[in-house]
Amino acid sequence: MQVGNGSCMAEPSLDYLICLTKLFVDWIELENVEDYLNCVAYLLWVFTPLIIVFILPFFFIIFFYLSILFLHVYKRKNELKEAYSNSIWDGARKTLATLWDGHATIWHGYEIHGLEKLPDDGPALIVYYHGALPVDYYYFVSRVILLKGRTIHSVGDHFLFKIPGFKPLLELFNVLHGPKEECVKALRNGHLLAISPGGVREALFSNENYILLWRNRTGFAQVAIDAKVPIIPMFTQNVREGFRSLGCLRFSRWLYERFKIPLVPVYGGFPVKLRTYLGDPIPYEPNVTATELAKKTKHSVQSLIIKNQRIPGNIFWALLERFHTGHKED
Numbered sequence: 001m002q003v004g005n006g007s008c009m010a011e012p013s014l015d016y017l018i019c020l021t022k023l024f025v026d027w028i029e030l031e032n033v034e035d036y037l038n039c040v041a042y043l044l045w046v047f048t049p050l051i052i053v054f055i056l057p058f059f060f061i062i063f064f065y066l067s068i069l070f071l072h073v074y075k076r077k078n079e080l081k082e083a084y085s086n087s088i089w090d091g092a093r094k095t096l097a098t099l100w101d102g103h104a105t106i107w108h109g110y111e112i113h114g115l116e117k118l119p120d121d122g123p124a125l126i127v128y129y130h131g132a133l134p135v136d137y138y139y140f141v142s143r144v145i146l147l148k149g150r151t152i153h154s155v156g157d158h159f160l161f162k163i164p165g166f167k168p169l170l171e172l173f174n175v176l177h178g179p180k181e182e183c184v185k186a187l188r189n190g191h192l193l194a195i196s197p198g199g200v201r202e203a204l205f206s207n208e209n210y211i212l213l214w215r216n217r218t219g220f221a222q223v224a225i226d227a228k229v230p231i232i233p234m235f236t237q238n239v240r241e242g243f244r245s246l247g248c249l250r251f252s253r254w255l256y257e258r259f260k261i262p263l264v265p266v267y268g269g270f271p272v273k274l275r276t277y278l279g280d281p282i283p284y285e286p287n288v289t290a291t292e293l294a295k296k297t298k299h300s301v302q303s304l305i306i307k308n309q310r311i312p313g314n315i316f317w318a319l320l321e322r323f324h325t326g327h328k329e330d
Contacts, residue, residue, distance in 0.1 A: 065165060067096050067099070067100075067169055068166065068168055071096075071168045089172060093145060093151060093173070094145060094146070096142070096172075097143075097145040098142075100142040101139065101142045101143050103139075104139035104142065104143070107271050108139070108273065108274040109273050109322050110139050110275075111274070111275045112278070113276065113278065114278035114279070115143075115148075115278065117278045117280065117281060118148065118232065118278060119192075120150075121150075121190070123186075123189075123190050123229045124187075124192055124193075124229055124230050124232050125187065125195065125220065125223065125230070126152065126192060126195070126232045126234050127196070127197065127232070127233055127234065127297050128194060128195075128196050128301070129206075129234075129235045129236070129239070129301055130196035130199060130200075130203045131203065131236065131243060132204070132239075132240065132243040132268070133203075133243040134196075134203065135242060135243070135274075136236035136239045137196075139276075140236075140276050141154070141173065150192055151173065151174055151191075152173075152174075152194050153174040153175075153176060153192065153193045154173065154175045154193070154194050155176050155177070155178065155183060155193070155194070155196075156176065156177055157177070157200050159261075159262060160175065161177055174191075183227075184226045187223070187227035187229050194234075197212075197219075197298075198214050200256075201213050201215075201256070203245065203262075204247045204252070204262055204264045205253065205256075207240065207244075207247065207248075207312075208240050208312040208314075209312050210240060210311060210313065212298060212301060212302060212305075214294075214298060218290040218294040220297075221290040221293035221297060222290040224284065225284070225288070225290060225293065228284045228286075230281040230282055230283050230284055231282040231293070231297050231300075232278055232282075233278070233282070233297060233301045233303075233304055234276060234279070234301070234304070235277050235301055235304035235305050236276045236277070237273070237274065237275040237277065237308045237309050238272045238273055238274055238275070238313065238321070241268075241272045241313045241314065241315045241318035242268055242272050242318075243266055243268035243269065243270075244266070244267055245266045246265045246267070247264055249264065252264040270315055270319060271319065272318035272319050272321070272322070273321035273322045277304050277307075279303070279304050280300075282296055282297060
């Protein structure tokens with residue numbers, strides 16, 4: 001070390017940083033540096049896939065906030081027009097719908113089957129399976145706006161309204177957090193309304209077996225009965241292969257059950273094939289109870305899953321479906 005220091009000090013023209021680098025290399029020897037670099041390269045190679053699958057979901061969060069930023073700019077630009085027009089936000093809604101639909105097409109080859117079962121006008125209650133990150137539902141709402149010119153009202157969990165900055169986006173797309181009377185009111189006003197009875201619980205703790213976690217919920221059925229509207233079941237193929245949640249973690253389960261905090265790691269963002277299927281409408285029947293209607297609806301959604309989804313879900317096969325048009329094999 002003293003020899004190295006002497007040689008460095010003997011060359012006053014050397015930059016101080018170069019001098020330190022030379023001392024460091026002389027100390028650990030060049031072959032050790034190569035070993036360290038090889039080790040770092042190996043660790044990066046091993047952990048890169050793991051890093052990617054946990055980073056990709058953040059890109060969707062960024063996409064959300066870019067949408068919100070667009071709304072703020074749009075609002076500032078159209079402040080005067082807004083005072084004279086009730087439809088000023090139609091442009092913003094269609095612009096964001098176009099962006100989300102473009103992402104759906106490019107990243108997932110997104111398709112909707114049975115769109116003709118959705119009425120062109122008049123109310124209906126859409127009941128769907130909730131993915132870990134329900135990007136399929138965002139895509140569905142966007143495409144319905146573009147193809148049918150209708151904005152679906154949605155029932156969202158309370159925690160959505162507590163996320164910083166999300167309020168403008170929720171208002172633009174008519175997201176409700178209840179109560180039941182508001183849902184009935186939206187339907188009686190002629191709107192489409194969508195709800196996932198499994199909600200956040202299903203998003204976090206369902207898995208690649210696509211188990212419906214509805215418990216004994218019948219509120220959605222009572223809403224349909226009170227509003228006298230049909231129920232349209234809906235399911236998106238491979239939604240659990242696009243994003244998955246680590247709901248098997250005991251601490252996350254305890255945290256949600258105790259405090260209703262949805263703190264469960266989500267990974268994915270894989271460009272799997274997504275196909276949304278709409279089932280046959282379940283018509284309103286005045287003599288059917290909410291419990292009976294809830295069971296019938298659950299059976300319809302389960303039938304869509306069984307018919308269209310490979311169980312257990314497989315990310316590799318879901319990726320391959322991007323390259324062929326085949327559906328689930330019997």
